Amino acid sequence: MTEEAKNTAVRRSYRHGDLRRALLDAGIALARSGGPDAVVLREATRQAGVVPNAAYRHFSSRDDLVRAVRAYALSQVAIAMETELARIPAELPPLAFAQASVRAVGTGYLHYAHAEPGLFKTAFFFHENVDADTDPAKAGRSGMNPFQLLSMALERLATAGGLPPERRLGAEYLAWSAVHGLALLVSEGPLHGMPEVQRQMLGQRLLDMVEKGL
Amino acid sequence: MTEEAKNTAVRRSYRHGDLRRALLDAGIALARSGGPDAVVLREATRQAGVVPNAAYRHFSSRDDLVRAVRAYALSQVAIAMETELARIPAELPPLAFAQASVRAVGTGYLHYAHAEPGLFKTAFFFHENVDADTDPAKAGRSGMNPFQLLSMALERLATAGGLPPERRLGAEYLAWSAVHGLALLVSEGPLHGMPEVQRQMLGQRLLDMVEKGL
DNA sequence: GCCAAATGTGTACGCCGTACACATAAAATA
DNA sequence: TATTTTATGTGTACGGCGTACACATTTGGC
Numbered sequence: 001m002t003e004e005a006k007n008t009a010v011r012r013s014y015r016h017g018d019l020r021r022a023l024l025d026a027g028i029a030l031a032r033s034g035g036p037d038a039v040v041l042r043e044a045t046r047q048a049g050v051v052p053n054a055a056y057r058h059f060s061s062r063d064d065l066v067r068a069v070r071a072y073a074l075s076q077v078a079i080a081m082e083t084e085l086a087r088i089p090a091e092l093p094p095l096a097f098a099q100a101s102v103r104a105v106g107t108g109y110l111h112y113a114h115a116e117p118g119l120f121k122t123a124f125f126f127h128e129n130v131d132a133d134t135d136p137a138k139a140g141r142s143g144m145n146p147f148q149l150l151s152m153a154l155e156r157l158a159t160a161g162g163l164p165p166e167r168r169l170g171a172e173y174l175a176w177s178a179v180h181g182l183a184l185l186v187s188e189g190p191l192h193g194m195p196e197v198q199r200q201m202l203g204q205r206l207l208d209m210v211e212k213g214l
Numbered sequence: 215m216t217e218e219a220k221n222t223a224v225r226r227s228y229r230h231g232d233l234r235r236a237l238l239d240a241g242i243a244l245a246r247s248g249g250p251d252a253v254v255l256r257e258a259t260r261q262a263g264v265v266p267n268a269a270y271r272h273f274s275s276r277d278d279l280v281r282a283v284r285a286y287a288l289s290q291v292a293i294a295m296e297t298e299l300a301r302i303p304a305e306l307p308p309l310a311f312a313q314a315s316v317r318a319v320g321t322g323y324l325h326y327a328h329a330e331p332g333l334f335k336t337a338f339f340f341h342e343n344v345d346a347d348t349d350p351a352k353a354g355r356s357g358m359n360p361f362q363l364l365s366m367a368l369e370r371l372a373t374a375g376g377l378p379p380e381r382r383l384g385a386e387y388l389a390w391s392a393v394h395g396l397a398l399l400v401s402e403g404p405l406h407g408m409p410e411v412q413r414q415m416l417g418q419r420l421l422d423m424v425e426k427g428l
Numbered sequence: 429g430c431c432a433a434a435t436g437t438g439t440a441c442g443c444c445g446t447a448c449a450c451a452t453a454a455a456a457t458a
Numbered sequence: 459t460a461t462t463t464t465a466t467g468t469g470t471a472c473g474g475c476g477t478a479c480a481c482a483t484t485t486g487g488c
Contacts, residue, residue: 178392
């Protein structure tokens with residue numbers, strides 16, 4: 001037992017080893033199964049096998065913990081988008097490549113919202129404590145956040161001639177609106193639990209709509 | 215003082231008069247300034263000048279009170295939509311009338327989301343306790359809920375030939391997605407506090423997108 | 429080896445939702 | 459009108475939450 005007292009295990013020594021990590025993991029697990037409201041500080045400390053107040057050595061408040069979980073969730077969303085982007089054949093003609101990029105970021109976004117509703121909701125749970133630098137997103141794997149990835153895709157589209165310059169400004173928000181709305185209906189709204197096939201179908205039609213209507 | 219001890223007033227007699235109404239009013243006020251999470255039962259009873267447990271004679275739980283507030287908020291959304299629908303000149307040619315209808319319901323929805331972010335969020339706060347008959351909405355003034363009003367507008371569009379039959383199925387959800395997404399970005403998201411003009415502009419462009427892309 | 433900094437503990441407070449027994453006013457019945 | 463039932467508000471209590479403050483223990487630098 002060279003290394004004991006790890007993240008989820010109930011440690012035996014006074015010191016924990018990496019309590020911050022353990023609390024974050026617990027917070028992520030809680031958010032995964034219930035969204036941001038389910039991230040309760042005392043429960044996280046319980047899972048880490050530590051007294052409630054120990055958390056305050058690593059997070060200044062419950063909200064601070066939620067923020068950390070949100071940063072994680074946002075990076076996961078970014079990764080989901082990047083994964084879809086990576087599937088695009090590089091040899092595609094410019095316009096097709098750009099269109100595929102827009103669809104890819106949308107698909108990744110929708111996919112994550114369906115696969116991890118709780119974390120998705122945590123990632124884009126505005127409402128409270130929105131500080132400018134955190135919003136709309138934190139880091140991704142490529143160093144870009146979800147919003148930046150969307151902007152990039154739309155810029156590709158504009159450059160390739162698929163998006164008239166006069167419609168460029170604010171296009172991120174229009175596309176984001178459409179995709180975000182469907183993501184919510186699917187992840188926690190009336191479309192929750194919809195069969196996979198129908199969900200993908202609806203996602204594709206929504207992206208058609210965005211592409212045609214932008 | 216023929217009638218005293220009304221809604222917000224702190225009554226003097228043992229009986230309140232209409233505690234249920236007073237609690238609902240308080241709940242609405244709380245939701246208005248902070249969304250569903252701000253609806254705290256004890257505060258509502260405080261505002262009604264009554265002991266906490268008195269609430270349980272009228273609402274079986276806090277969630278029950280929130281549900282009542284949500285029903286109110288939904289009816290207000292419906293009314294906002296109906297108000298916009300009423301502005302449409304009846305003598306318009308069928309297709310134009312149908313298109314105007316779709317825009318009207320979208321505009322009403324967006325307008326309410328901007329004017330009453332807290333209540334809007336309460337109205338469409340899925341996530342918890344979604345029971346089939348309550349979802350997606352409760353009653354409006356015309357007896358229709360927001361979702362039904364949207365469906366009606368889209369049906370007009372389909373009938374007028376503005377929406378190909380093969381694209382009719384699920385069109386409500388596509389349109390709803392787009393509008394709902396923007397409503398969220400505006401009411402509690404990164405677009406919160408955006409100047410009125412820009413907001414309306416963005417709303418119109420979004421509805422353009424929906425119209426062209428559906 | 430000693431001291432200071434970092435990290436976990438103990439105790440306590442005021443919120444919250446809500447269960448249960450009790451008090452009182454209004455309505456129904458006689 | 460007198461009495462009983464029912465509706466409605468009160469009192470007390472419990473456990474859970476976030477978190478403030480003082481205290482204990484370990485670790486790391488000198």
